[in-house]
Amino acid sequence: MSRCKQLRCWKLVLGSWLVGSAIGLAVSQTFASSDCAFAQITPDGTLPNNSRITPSGNSSIIEGGTSAGSNLFHSFEQFSVPTGSTAHFNNALDIQNIISRVTGKSISDIDGLIQANGTANLFLINPNGIVFGKNASLNIGGSFVATTANAIGFGNQGFFSATNPNTPELLTVNPSAFLFNQMSAASIQNNSVAPAGLDPTGAKTYGLRVPNGRSLLLIGGNINMDNGKLRAFGGRVELGGLAGSGTVGLNGNDNNLSLSFPDGISPSDVKLTNGAGVEVRADNGGTIAINARNLEILRGSALLAGIAQELGSSDSKAGNIEINALQAVDFKDGSLIFNVLTPGATGQAGDVNITTGSFVSDNSQLYTLTNGKGNAGNVTINARDSVSFISPENSGFNGILSSVRPGAFGNAGSIKITTGSLSVRNSSLLVASTNGVGNAGDVTINALDTVLFDGVGNPSFSSGAVIGVGPGATGNGGSINITTGSFVARNGALVGGDTSGSGDAGSVTINARDTVLFDGVGSNGFSSGVVSRVKPEAIGKEGSINITAGSLFVRNGAQLDTSTFVQFGNAGKITITARDNVLFDGVGSNTNNTSSSQAISRVNGVTGNGGSINITTGSLTVSNGGLLSVGNNGQGNAGSVTINARDNVLFDGVRSSNSFSSGISSSKESEGTGSAGSINITTGSLFVRNGAELIASTGGQGNAGSVTINARDTVSFDGVGSNGFPSGAFSQVGARATGKGGDINITTGSLSLTNGAQIGVDIRGQNNASSNVTINARDTVLFDGVGSNSLPSGVLNILGYGAIGKGGDTNITTGSLFVRNGAQILADTYGQGDAGNAIIHARDRISLDNARILLNSLGTGVGGNIKIQAGNLTLNNQGLISAETSSTQGGNITIGLQDILLMRQGSQISTNAGAARAEGDGGNITINSPLIVAVPREDSNISANAFTGRGGRVDITATGIFGIQPRSSPTLLSDITASSDFGVSGEVTIDTLDVDPSLGLVNLPTVPIDTEVAQGCYTGGAQAQSKFIITGRGGLPPNPKDVLTPDTAQIDWVSVKPSNNNRALPPVTTKPTTATPKRIVEATGAMLNAKGQIVLTANSSTVTPRTSRQNLIQCYGS
Structure with missing residues (x-):
């Protein structure tokens, strides 16, 4: 027996003995790594026409x-x-x-090559599990x-089962479903990094690969990729x-399965970890889809889609990356989700769509870019519970970037996040920007509960959402739209974007x-x-900032800024609508930034108009250096500040660092044309x-x-700041x-300026028209006291030194005006220029x-005119009304006056006139009052004097x-004078009803009771009597028979010493008065005139009697 056959026999024996065990798997892998490896493939004999395995070298046919x-x-x-072996499906080409x-009961351990003929799709079904080795x-x-x-289903024809083997005679249609009947399906593991030829750009590629344009599907149980690749x-x-x-x-x-x-x-x-990757980039198409309960993309793992470098055409469209994770997506440790138009590519990049329960990005990047010719894709995240972006200290970029890169042509994609709560921290960013030729994208956030942007993890950038136009770019910034329950941006976090290229900045709406x-x-x-x-360096105009909330708080140096710094461009508007209150408070605590908390819209360039700030709220507070600022230092107008606060508005204090005041500033700062904007406040108080x-x-030509100010109840200005400003x-x-x-x-209802507070107009330039101060207070106006800076409270309308023009009114x-205590x-x-006028109605x-x-x-200039109308006027303790x-x-x-001047x-x-001992005529004084009262020895005076003039x-x-x-x-007594030291004296005219005080004592009638008043009827006995009372004057008793009471005041006469100077005595004139009162004649009769009117007569007339509807009054004598 050959050595290869011996090894194969040993392997079969050990494999049957240790089947399904970890030891068996290890032994199998050991034998599979030998130089003479064979695929471990055994037919089960369950088919009408069973599979046949034929060894051929290291291959199993x-x-x-x-x-x-x-x-x-x-x-x-x-x-x-096993490693080094091949499983070759020798199928017909028409399959x-x-x-x-x-x-069987063993997993499929694939660490070699699987091969098939033609273009057939290959399905591998093993309910025990599948492992793809490296x-x-x-x-x-x-x-x-x-x-x-x-099992795998085939429409209505049935299914092909691995757990209940059946005969597939009628399964002629394409597979249509995967059937799971286990409580826990087995997993699929992919660790493949085997060479896989060249990618569409000619670069080497690795891992499990299918032909271009085809599909690669792994359907578990759990799917795990540890450094493995899928292409x-x-x-x-x-x-x-x-x-x-x-x-x-x-x-x-x-060709395409899903x-x-x-x-x-x-x-x-x-789970993808340790550099695992999925790539579908080509010249067109390419889609990645993941469906999971939990998805983990960890430790530098990546999902790569888009148009590959130097590929594509104008018709090319990359596919999307689609992620559906029922519970969570964890995207961490420098991992990457990437759907881009790579450098030199042409076409349309695809989108990234994520649907999950919660999404966490930790030191990882999600890109939809264009580096070529075409638009970047969009990023959409729908997370039922939360979305979080967080970075370690001093790490690189973490977040979402949809951008047009330098040299690229196309528009950036948009970013849309819908979730319960969004958190972007430690320099994490959501960016939809342009640095090439094309527009930036939009960032849209819908969070049911909260949105948080927090902190700085990398000194180069802050956490935030950005829609900028970069240096050298051409295109407009996008917009940021955030809808949530509560929104927080703190510790340097920024929302919005600058434009440094050619294009308009985007708008932000919260x-x-x-x-x-x-x-x-x-x-x-x-x-x-x-x-x-x-x-x-940019060319363009500002975007706007729009905030609608229950309450808005801008604190500790935070800012809302729509300023422009370009040669040509307008600043944007800031619009705030807050149901309850708005607060701008404090300054920055960082030594590099001690700016005020502020809303600012300014033009800092050459030509352009400033934006406006509009606030509608319940209550507004601007304190501790907080500022609302609009301005223009070029050619153009500054914007306006408009505040509508249902309840009250408070401006309080100065900033601690450099003593700038809290408040509102609308300024035209340069010598260019254009006007400062107006400040409009409508509130309760x-x-x-x-x-x-x-x-x-204004400091320029505008x-x-x-x-x-319109305040339903109260307007109060009070005190002086620590900087000495009122x-x-x-x-x-x-x-x-x-x-x-x-x-x-x-x-307003009531106005008060106290403890050095002031309102007014200060003109120091070459002005040809006056500016006015107008106060309408339903109840009272109070100016009270002097501030800690020794300046008085009150109204100032000043034409300053060197100014040209008329002072304002x-x-x-x-109802009542009180001016007191300095x-x-x-x-x-x-x-x-002439001083302005003062018109006061109380x-x-x-x-x-x-x-x-x-x-x-x-x-x-000429002194201003003062016109006063009131019920009464009191001047006390050196009170002064002066038009000198x-x-x-x-x-x-x-x-x-209606009553009295006291x-x-x-x-x-x-x-x-002539207070500087110079020429000038005294002005005129006209007083109309029932009573004018002064104390002779208190030196209270009415004077229209001059020095050399009249x-x-x-x-x-x-x-x-x-x-x-x-x-x-003038004397040390209370005087009325119209004199001139070296000129012609003026004139004093006094008009009284019956008494001319210049004539001295009053001549009394010799008969104490005026007998011209006759008694018409006498009433006798105890009948009630009518009365006619004459009240005595100047120390006389009411009745000649009465004596003076001991507490009756005696008025002394004063002799005026003759004057020894050569000044002319001012003429004192009085209008003629009647010396003796006209005789009063008793009416003795009545008649009816031609108009039907009753006329009383002294003598009876002969008239035709007519019936009266009233009984005649009878007089009875004794």
């Missing part, structure tokens, strides 16, 4: 079998192919399907199917199986049912947030405190923006600017207590004037 139409059936007791079953290989002309199913270039590789009983459908035609897994079955697990949080700065210095920017500011400014709202025009300032308009309409209403001019009262209303001109000028004409003051403790009303005019209409009187010049 398989012939015979039972034919049914184009199907050829083989049935074996065992079927294994389409070779179906081989193993009915040397296993295929040389067949059709598709290859390996399965551990119990079906341009064809289909499908992995899957069942963990229990059920049926898996088989579909296809002669599986169908019905709902309700229990799939098995699939819809969160509950909260959206952007928090902190990453270890690489990048701010968390949303960006849609155009970089300096507005609070601005601790140095926070609302600023609309106008500053306006500030408009809380306030301002419209500013810089020193070199030529635009006009914007208006400030406030409509200040208009206040309210507060001011100021509309001064220091430049070449339904009830105005009180100035140690406070001032100043509309002075300290430059070359330094060297020109003073402004005018007009006061109309001046106490050195208060002043002044339109003096004194102004003082016109007073009052019922009574007490404690203050006209004088030729």
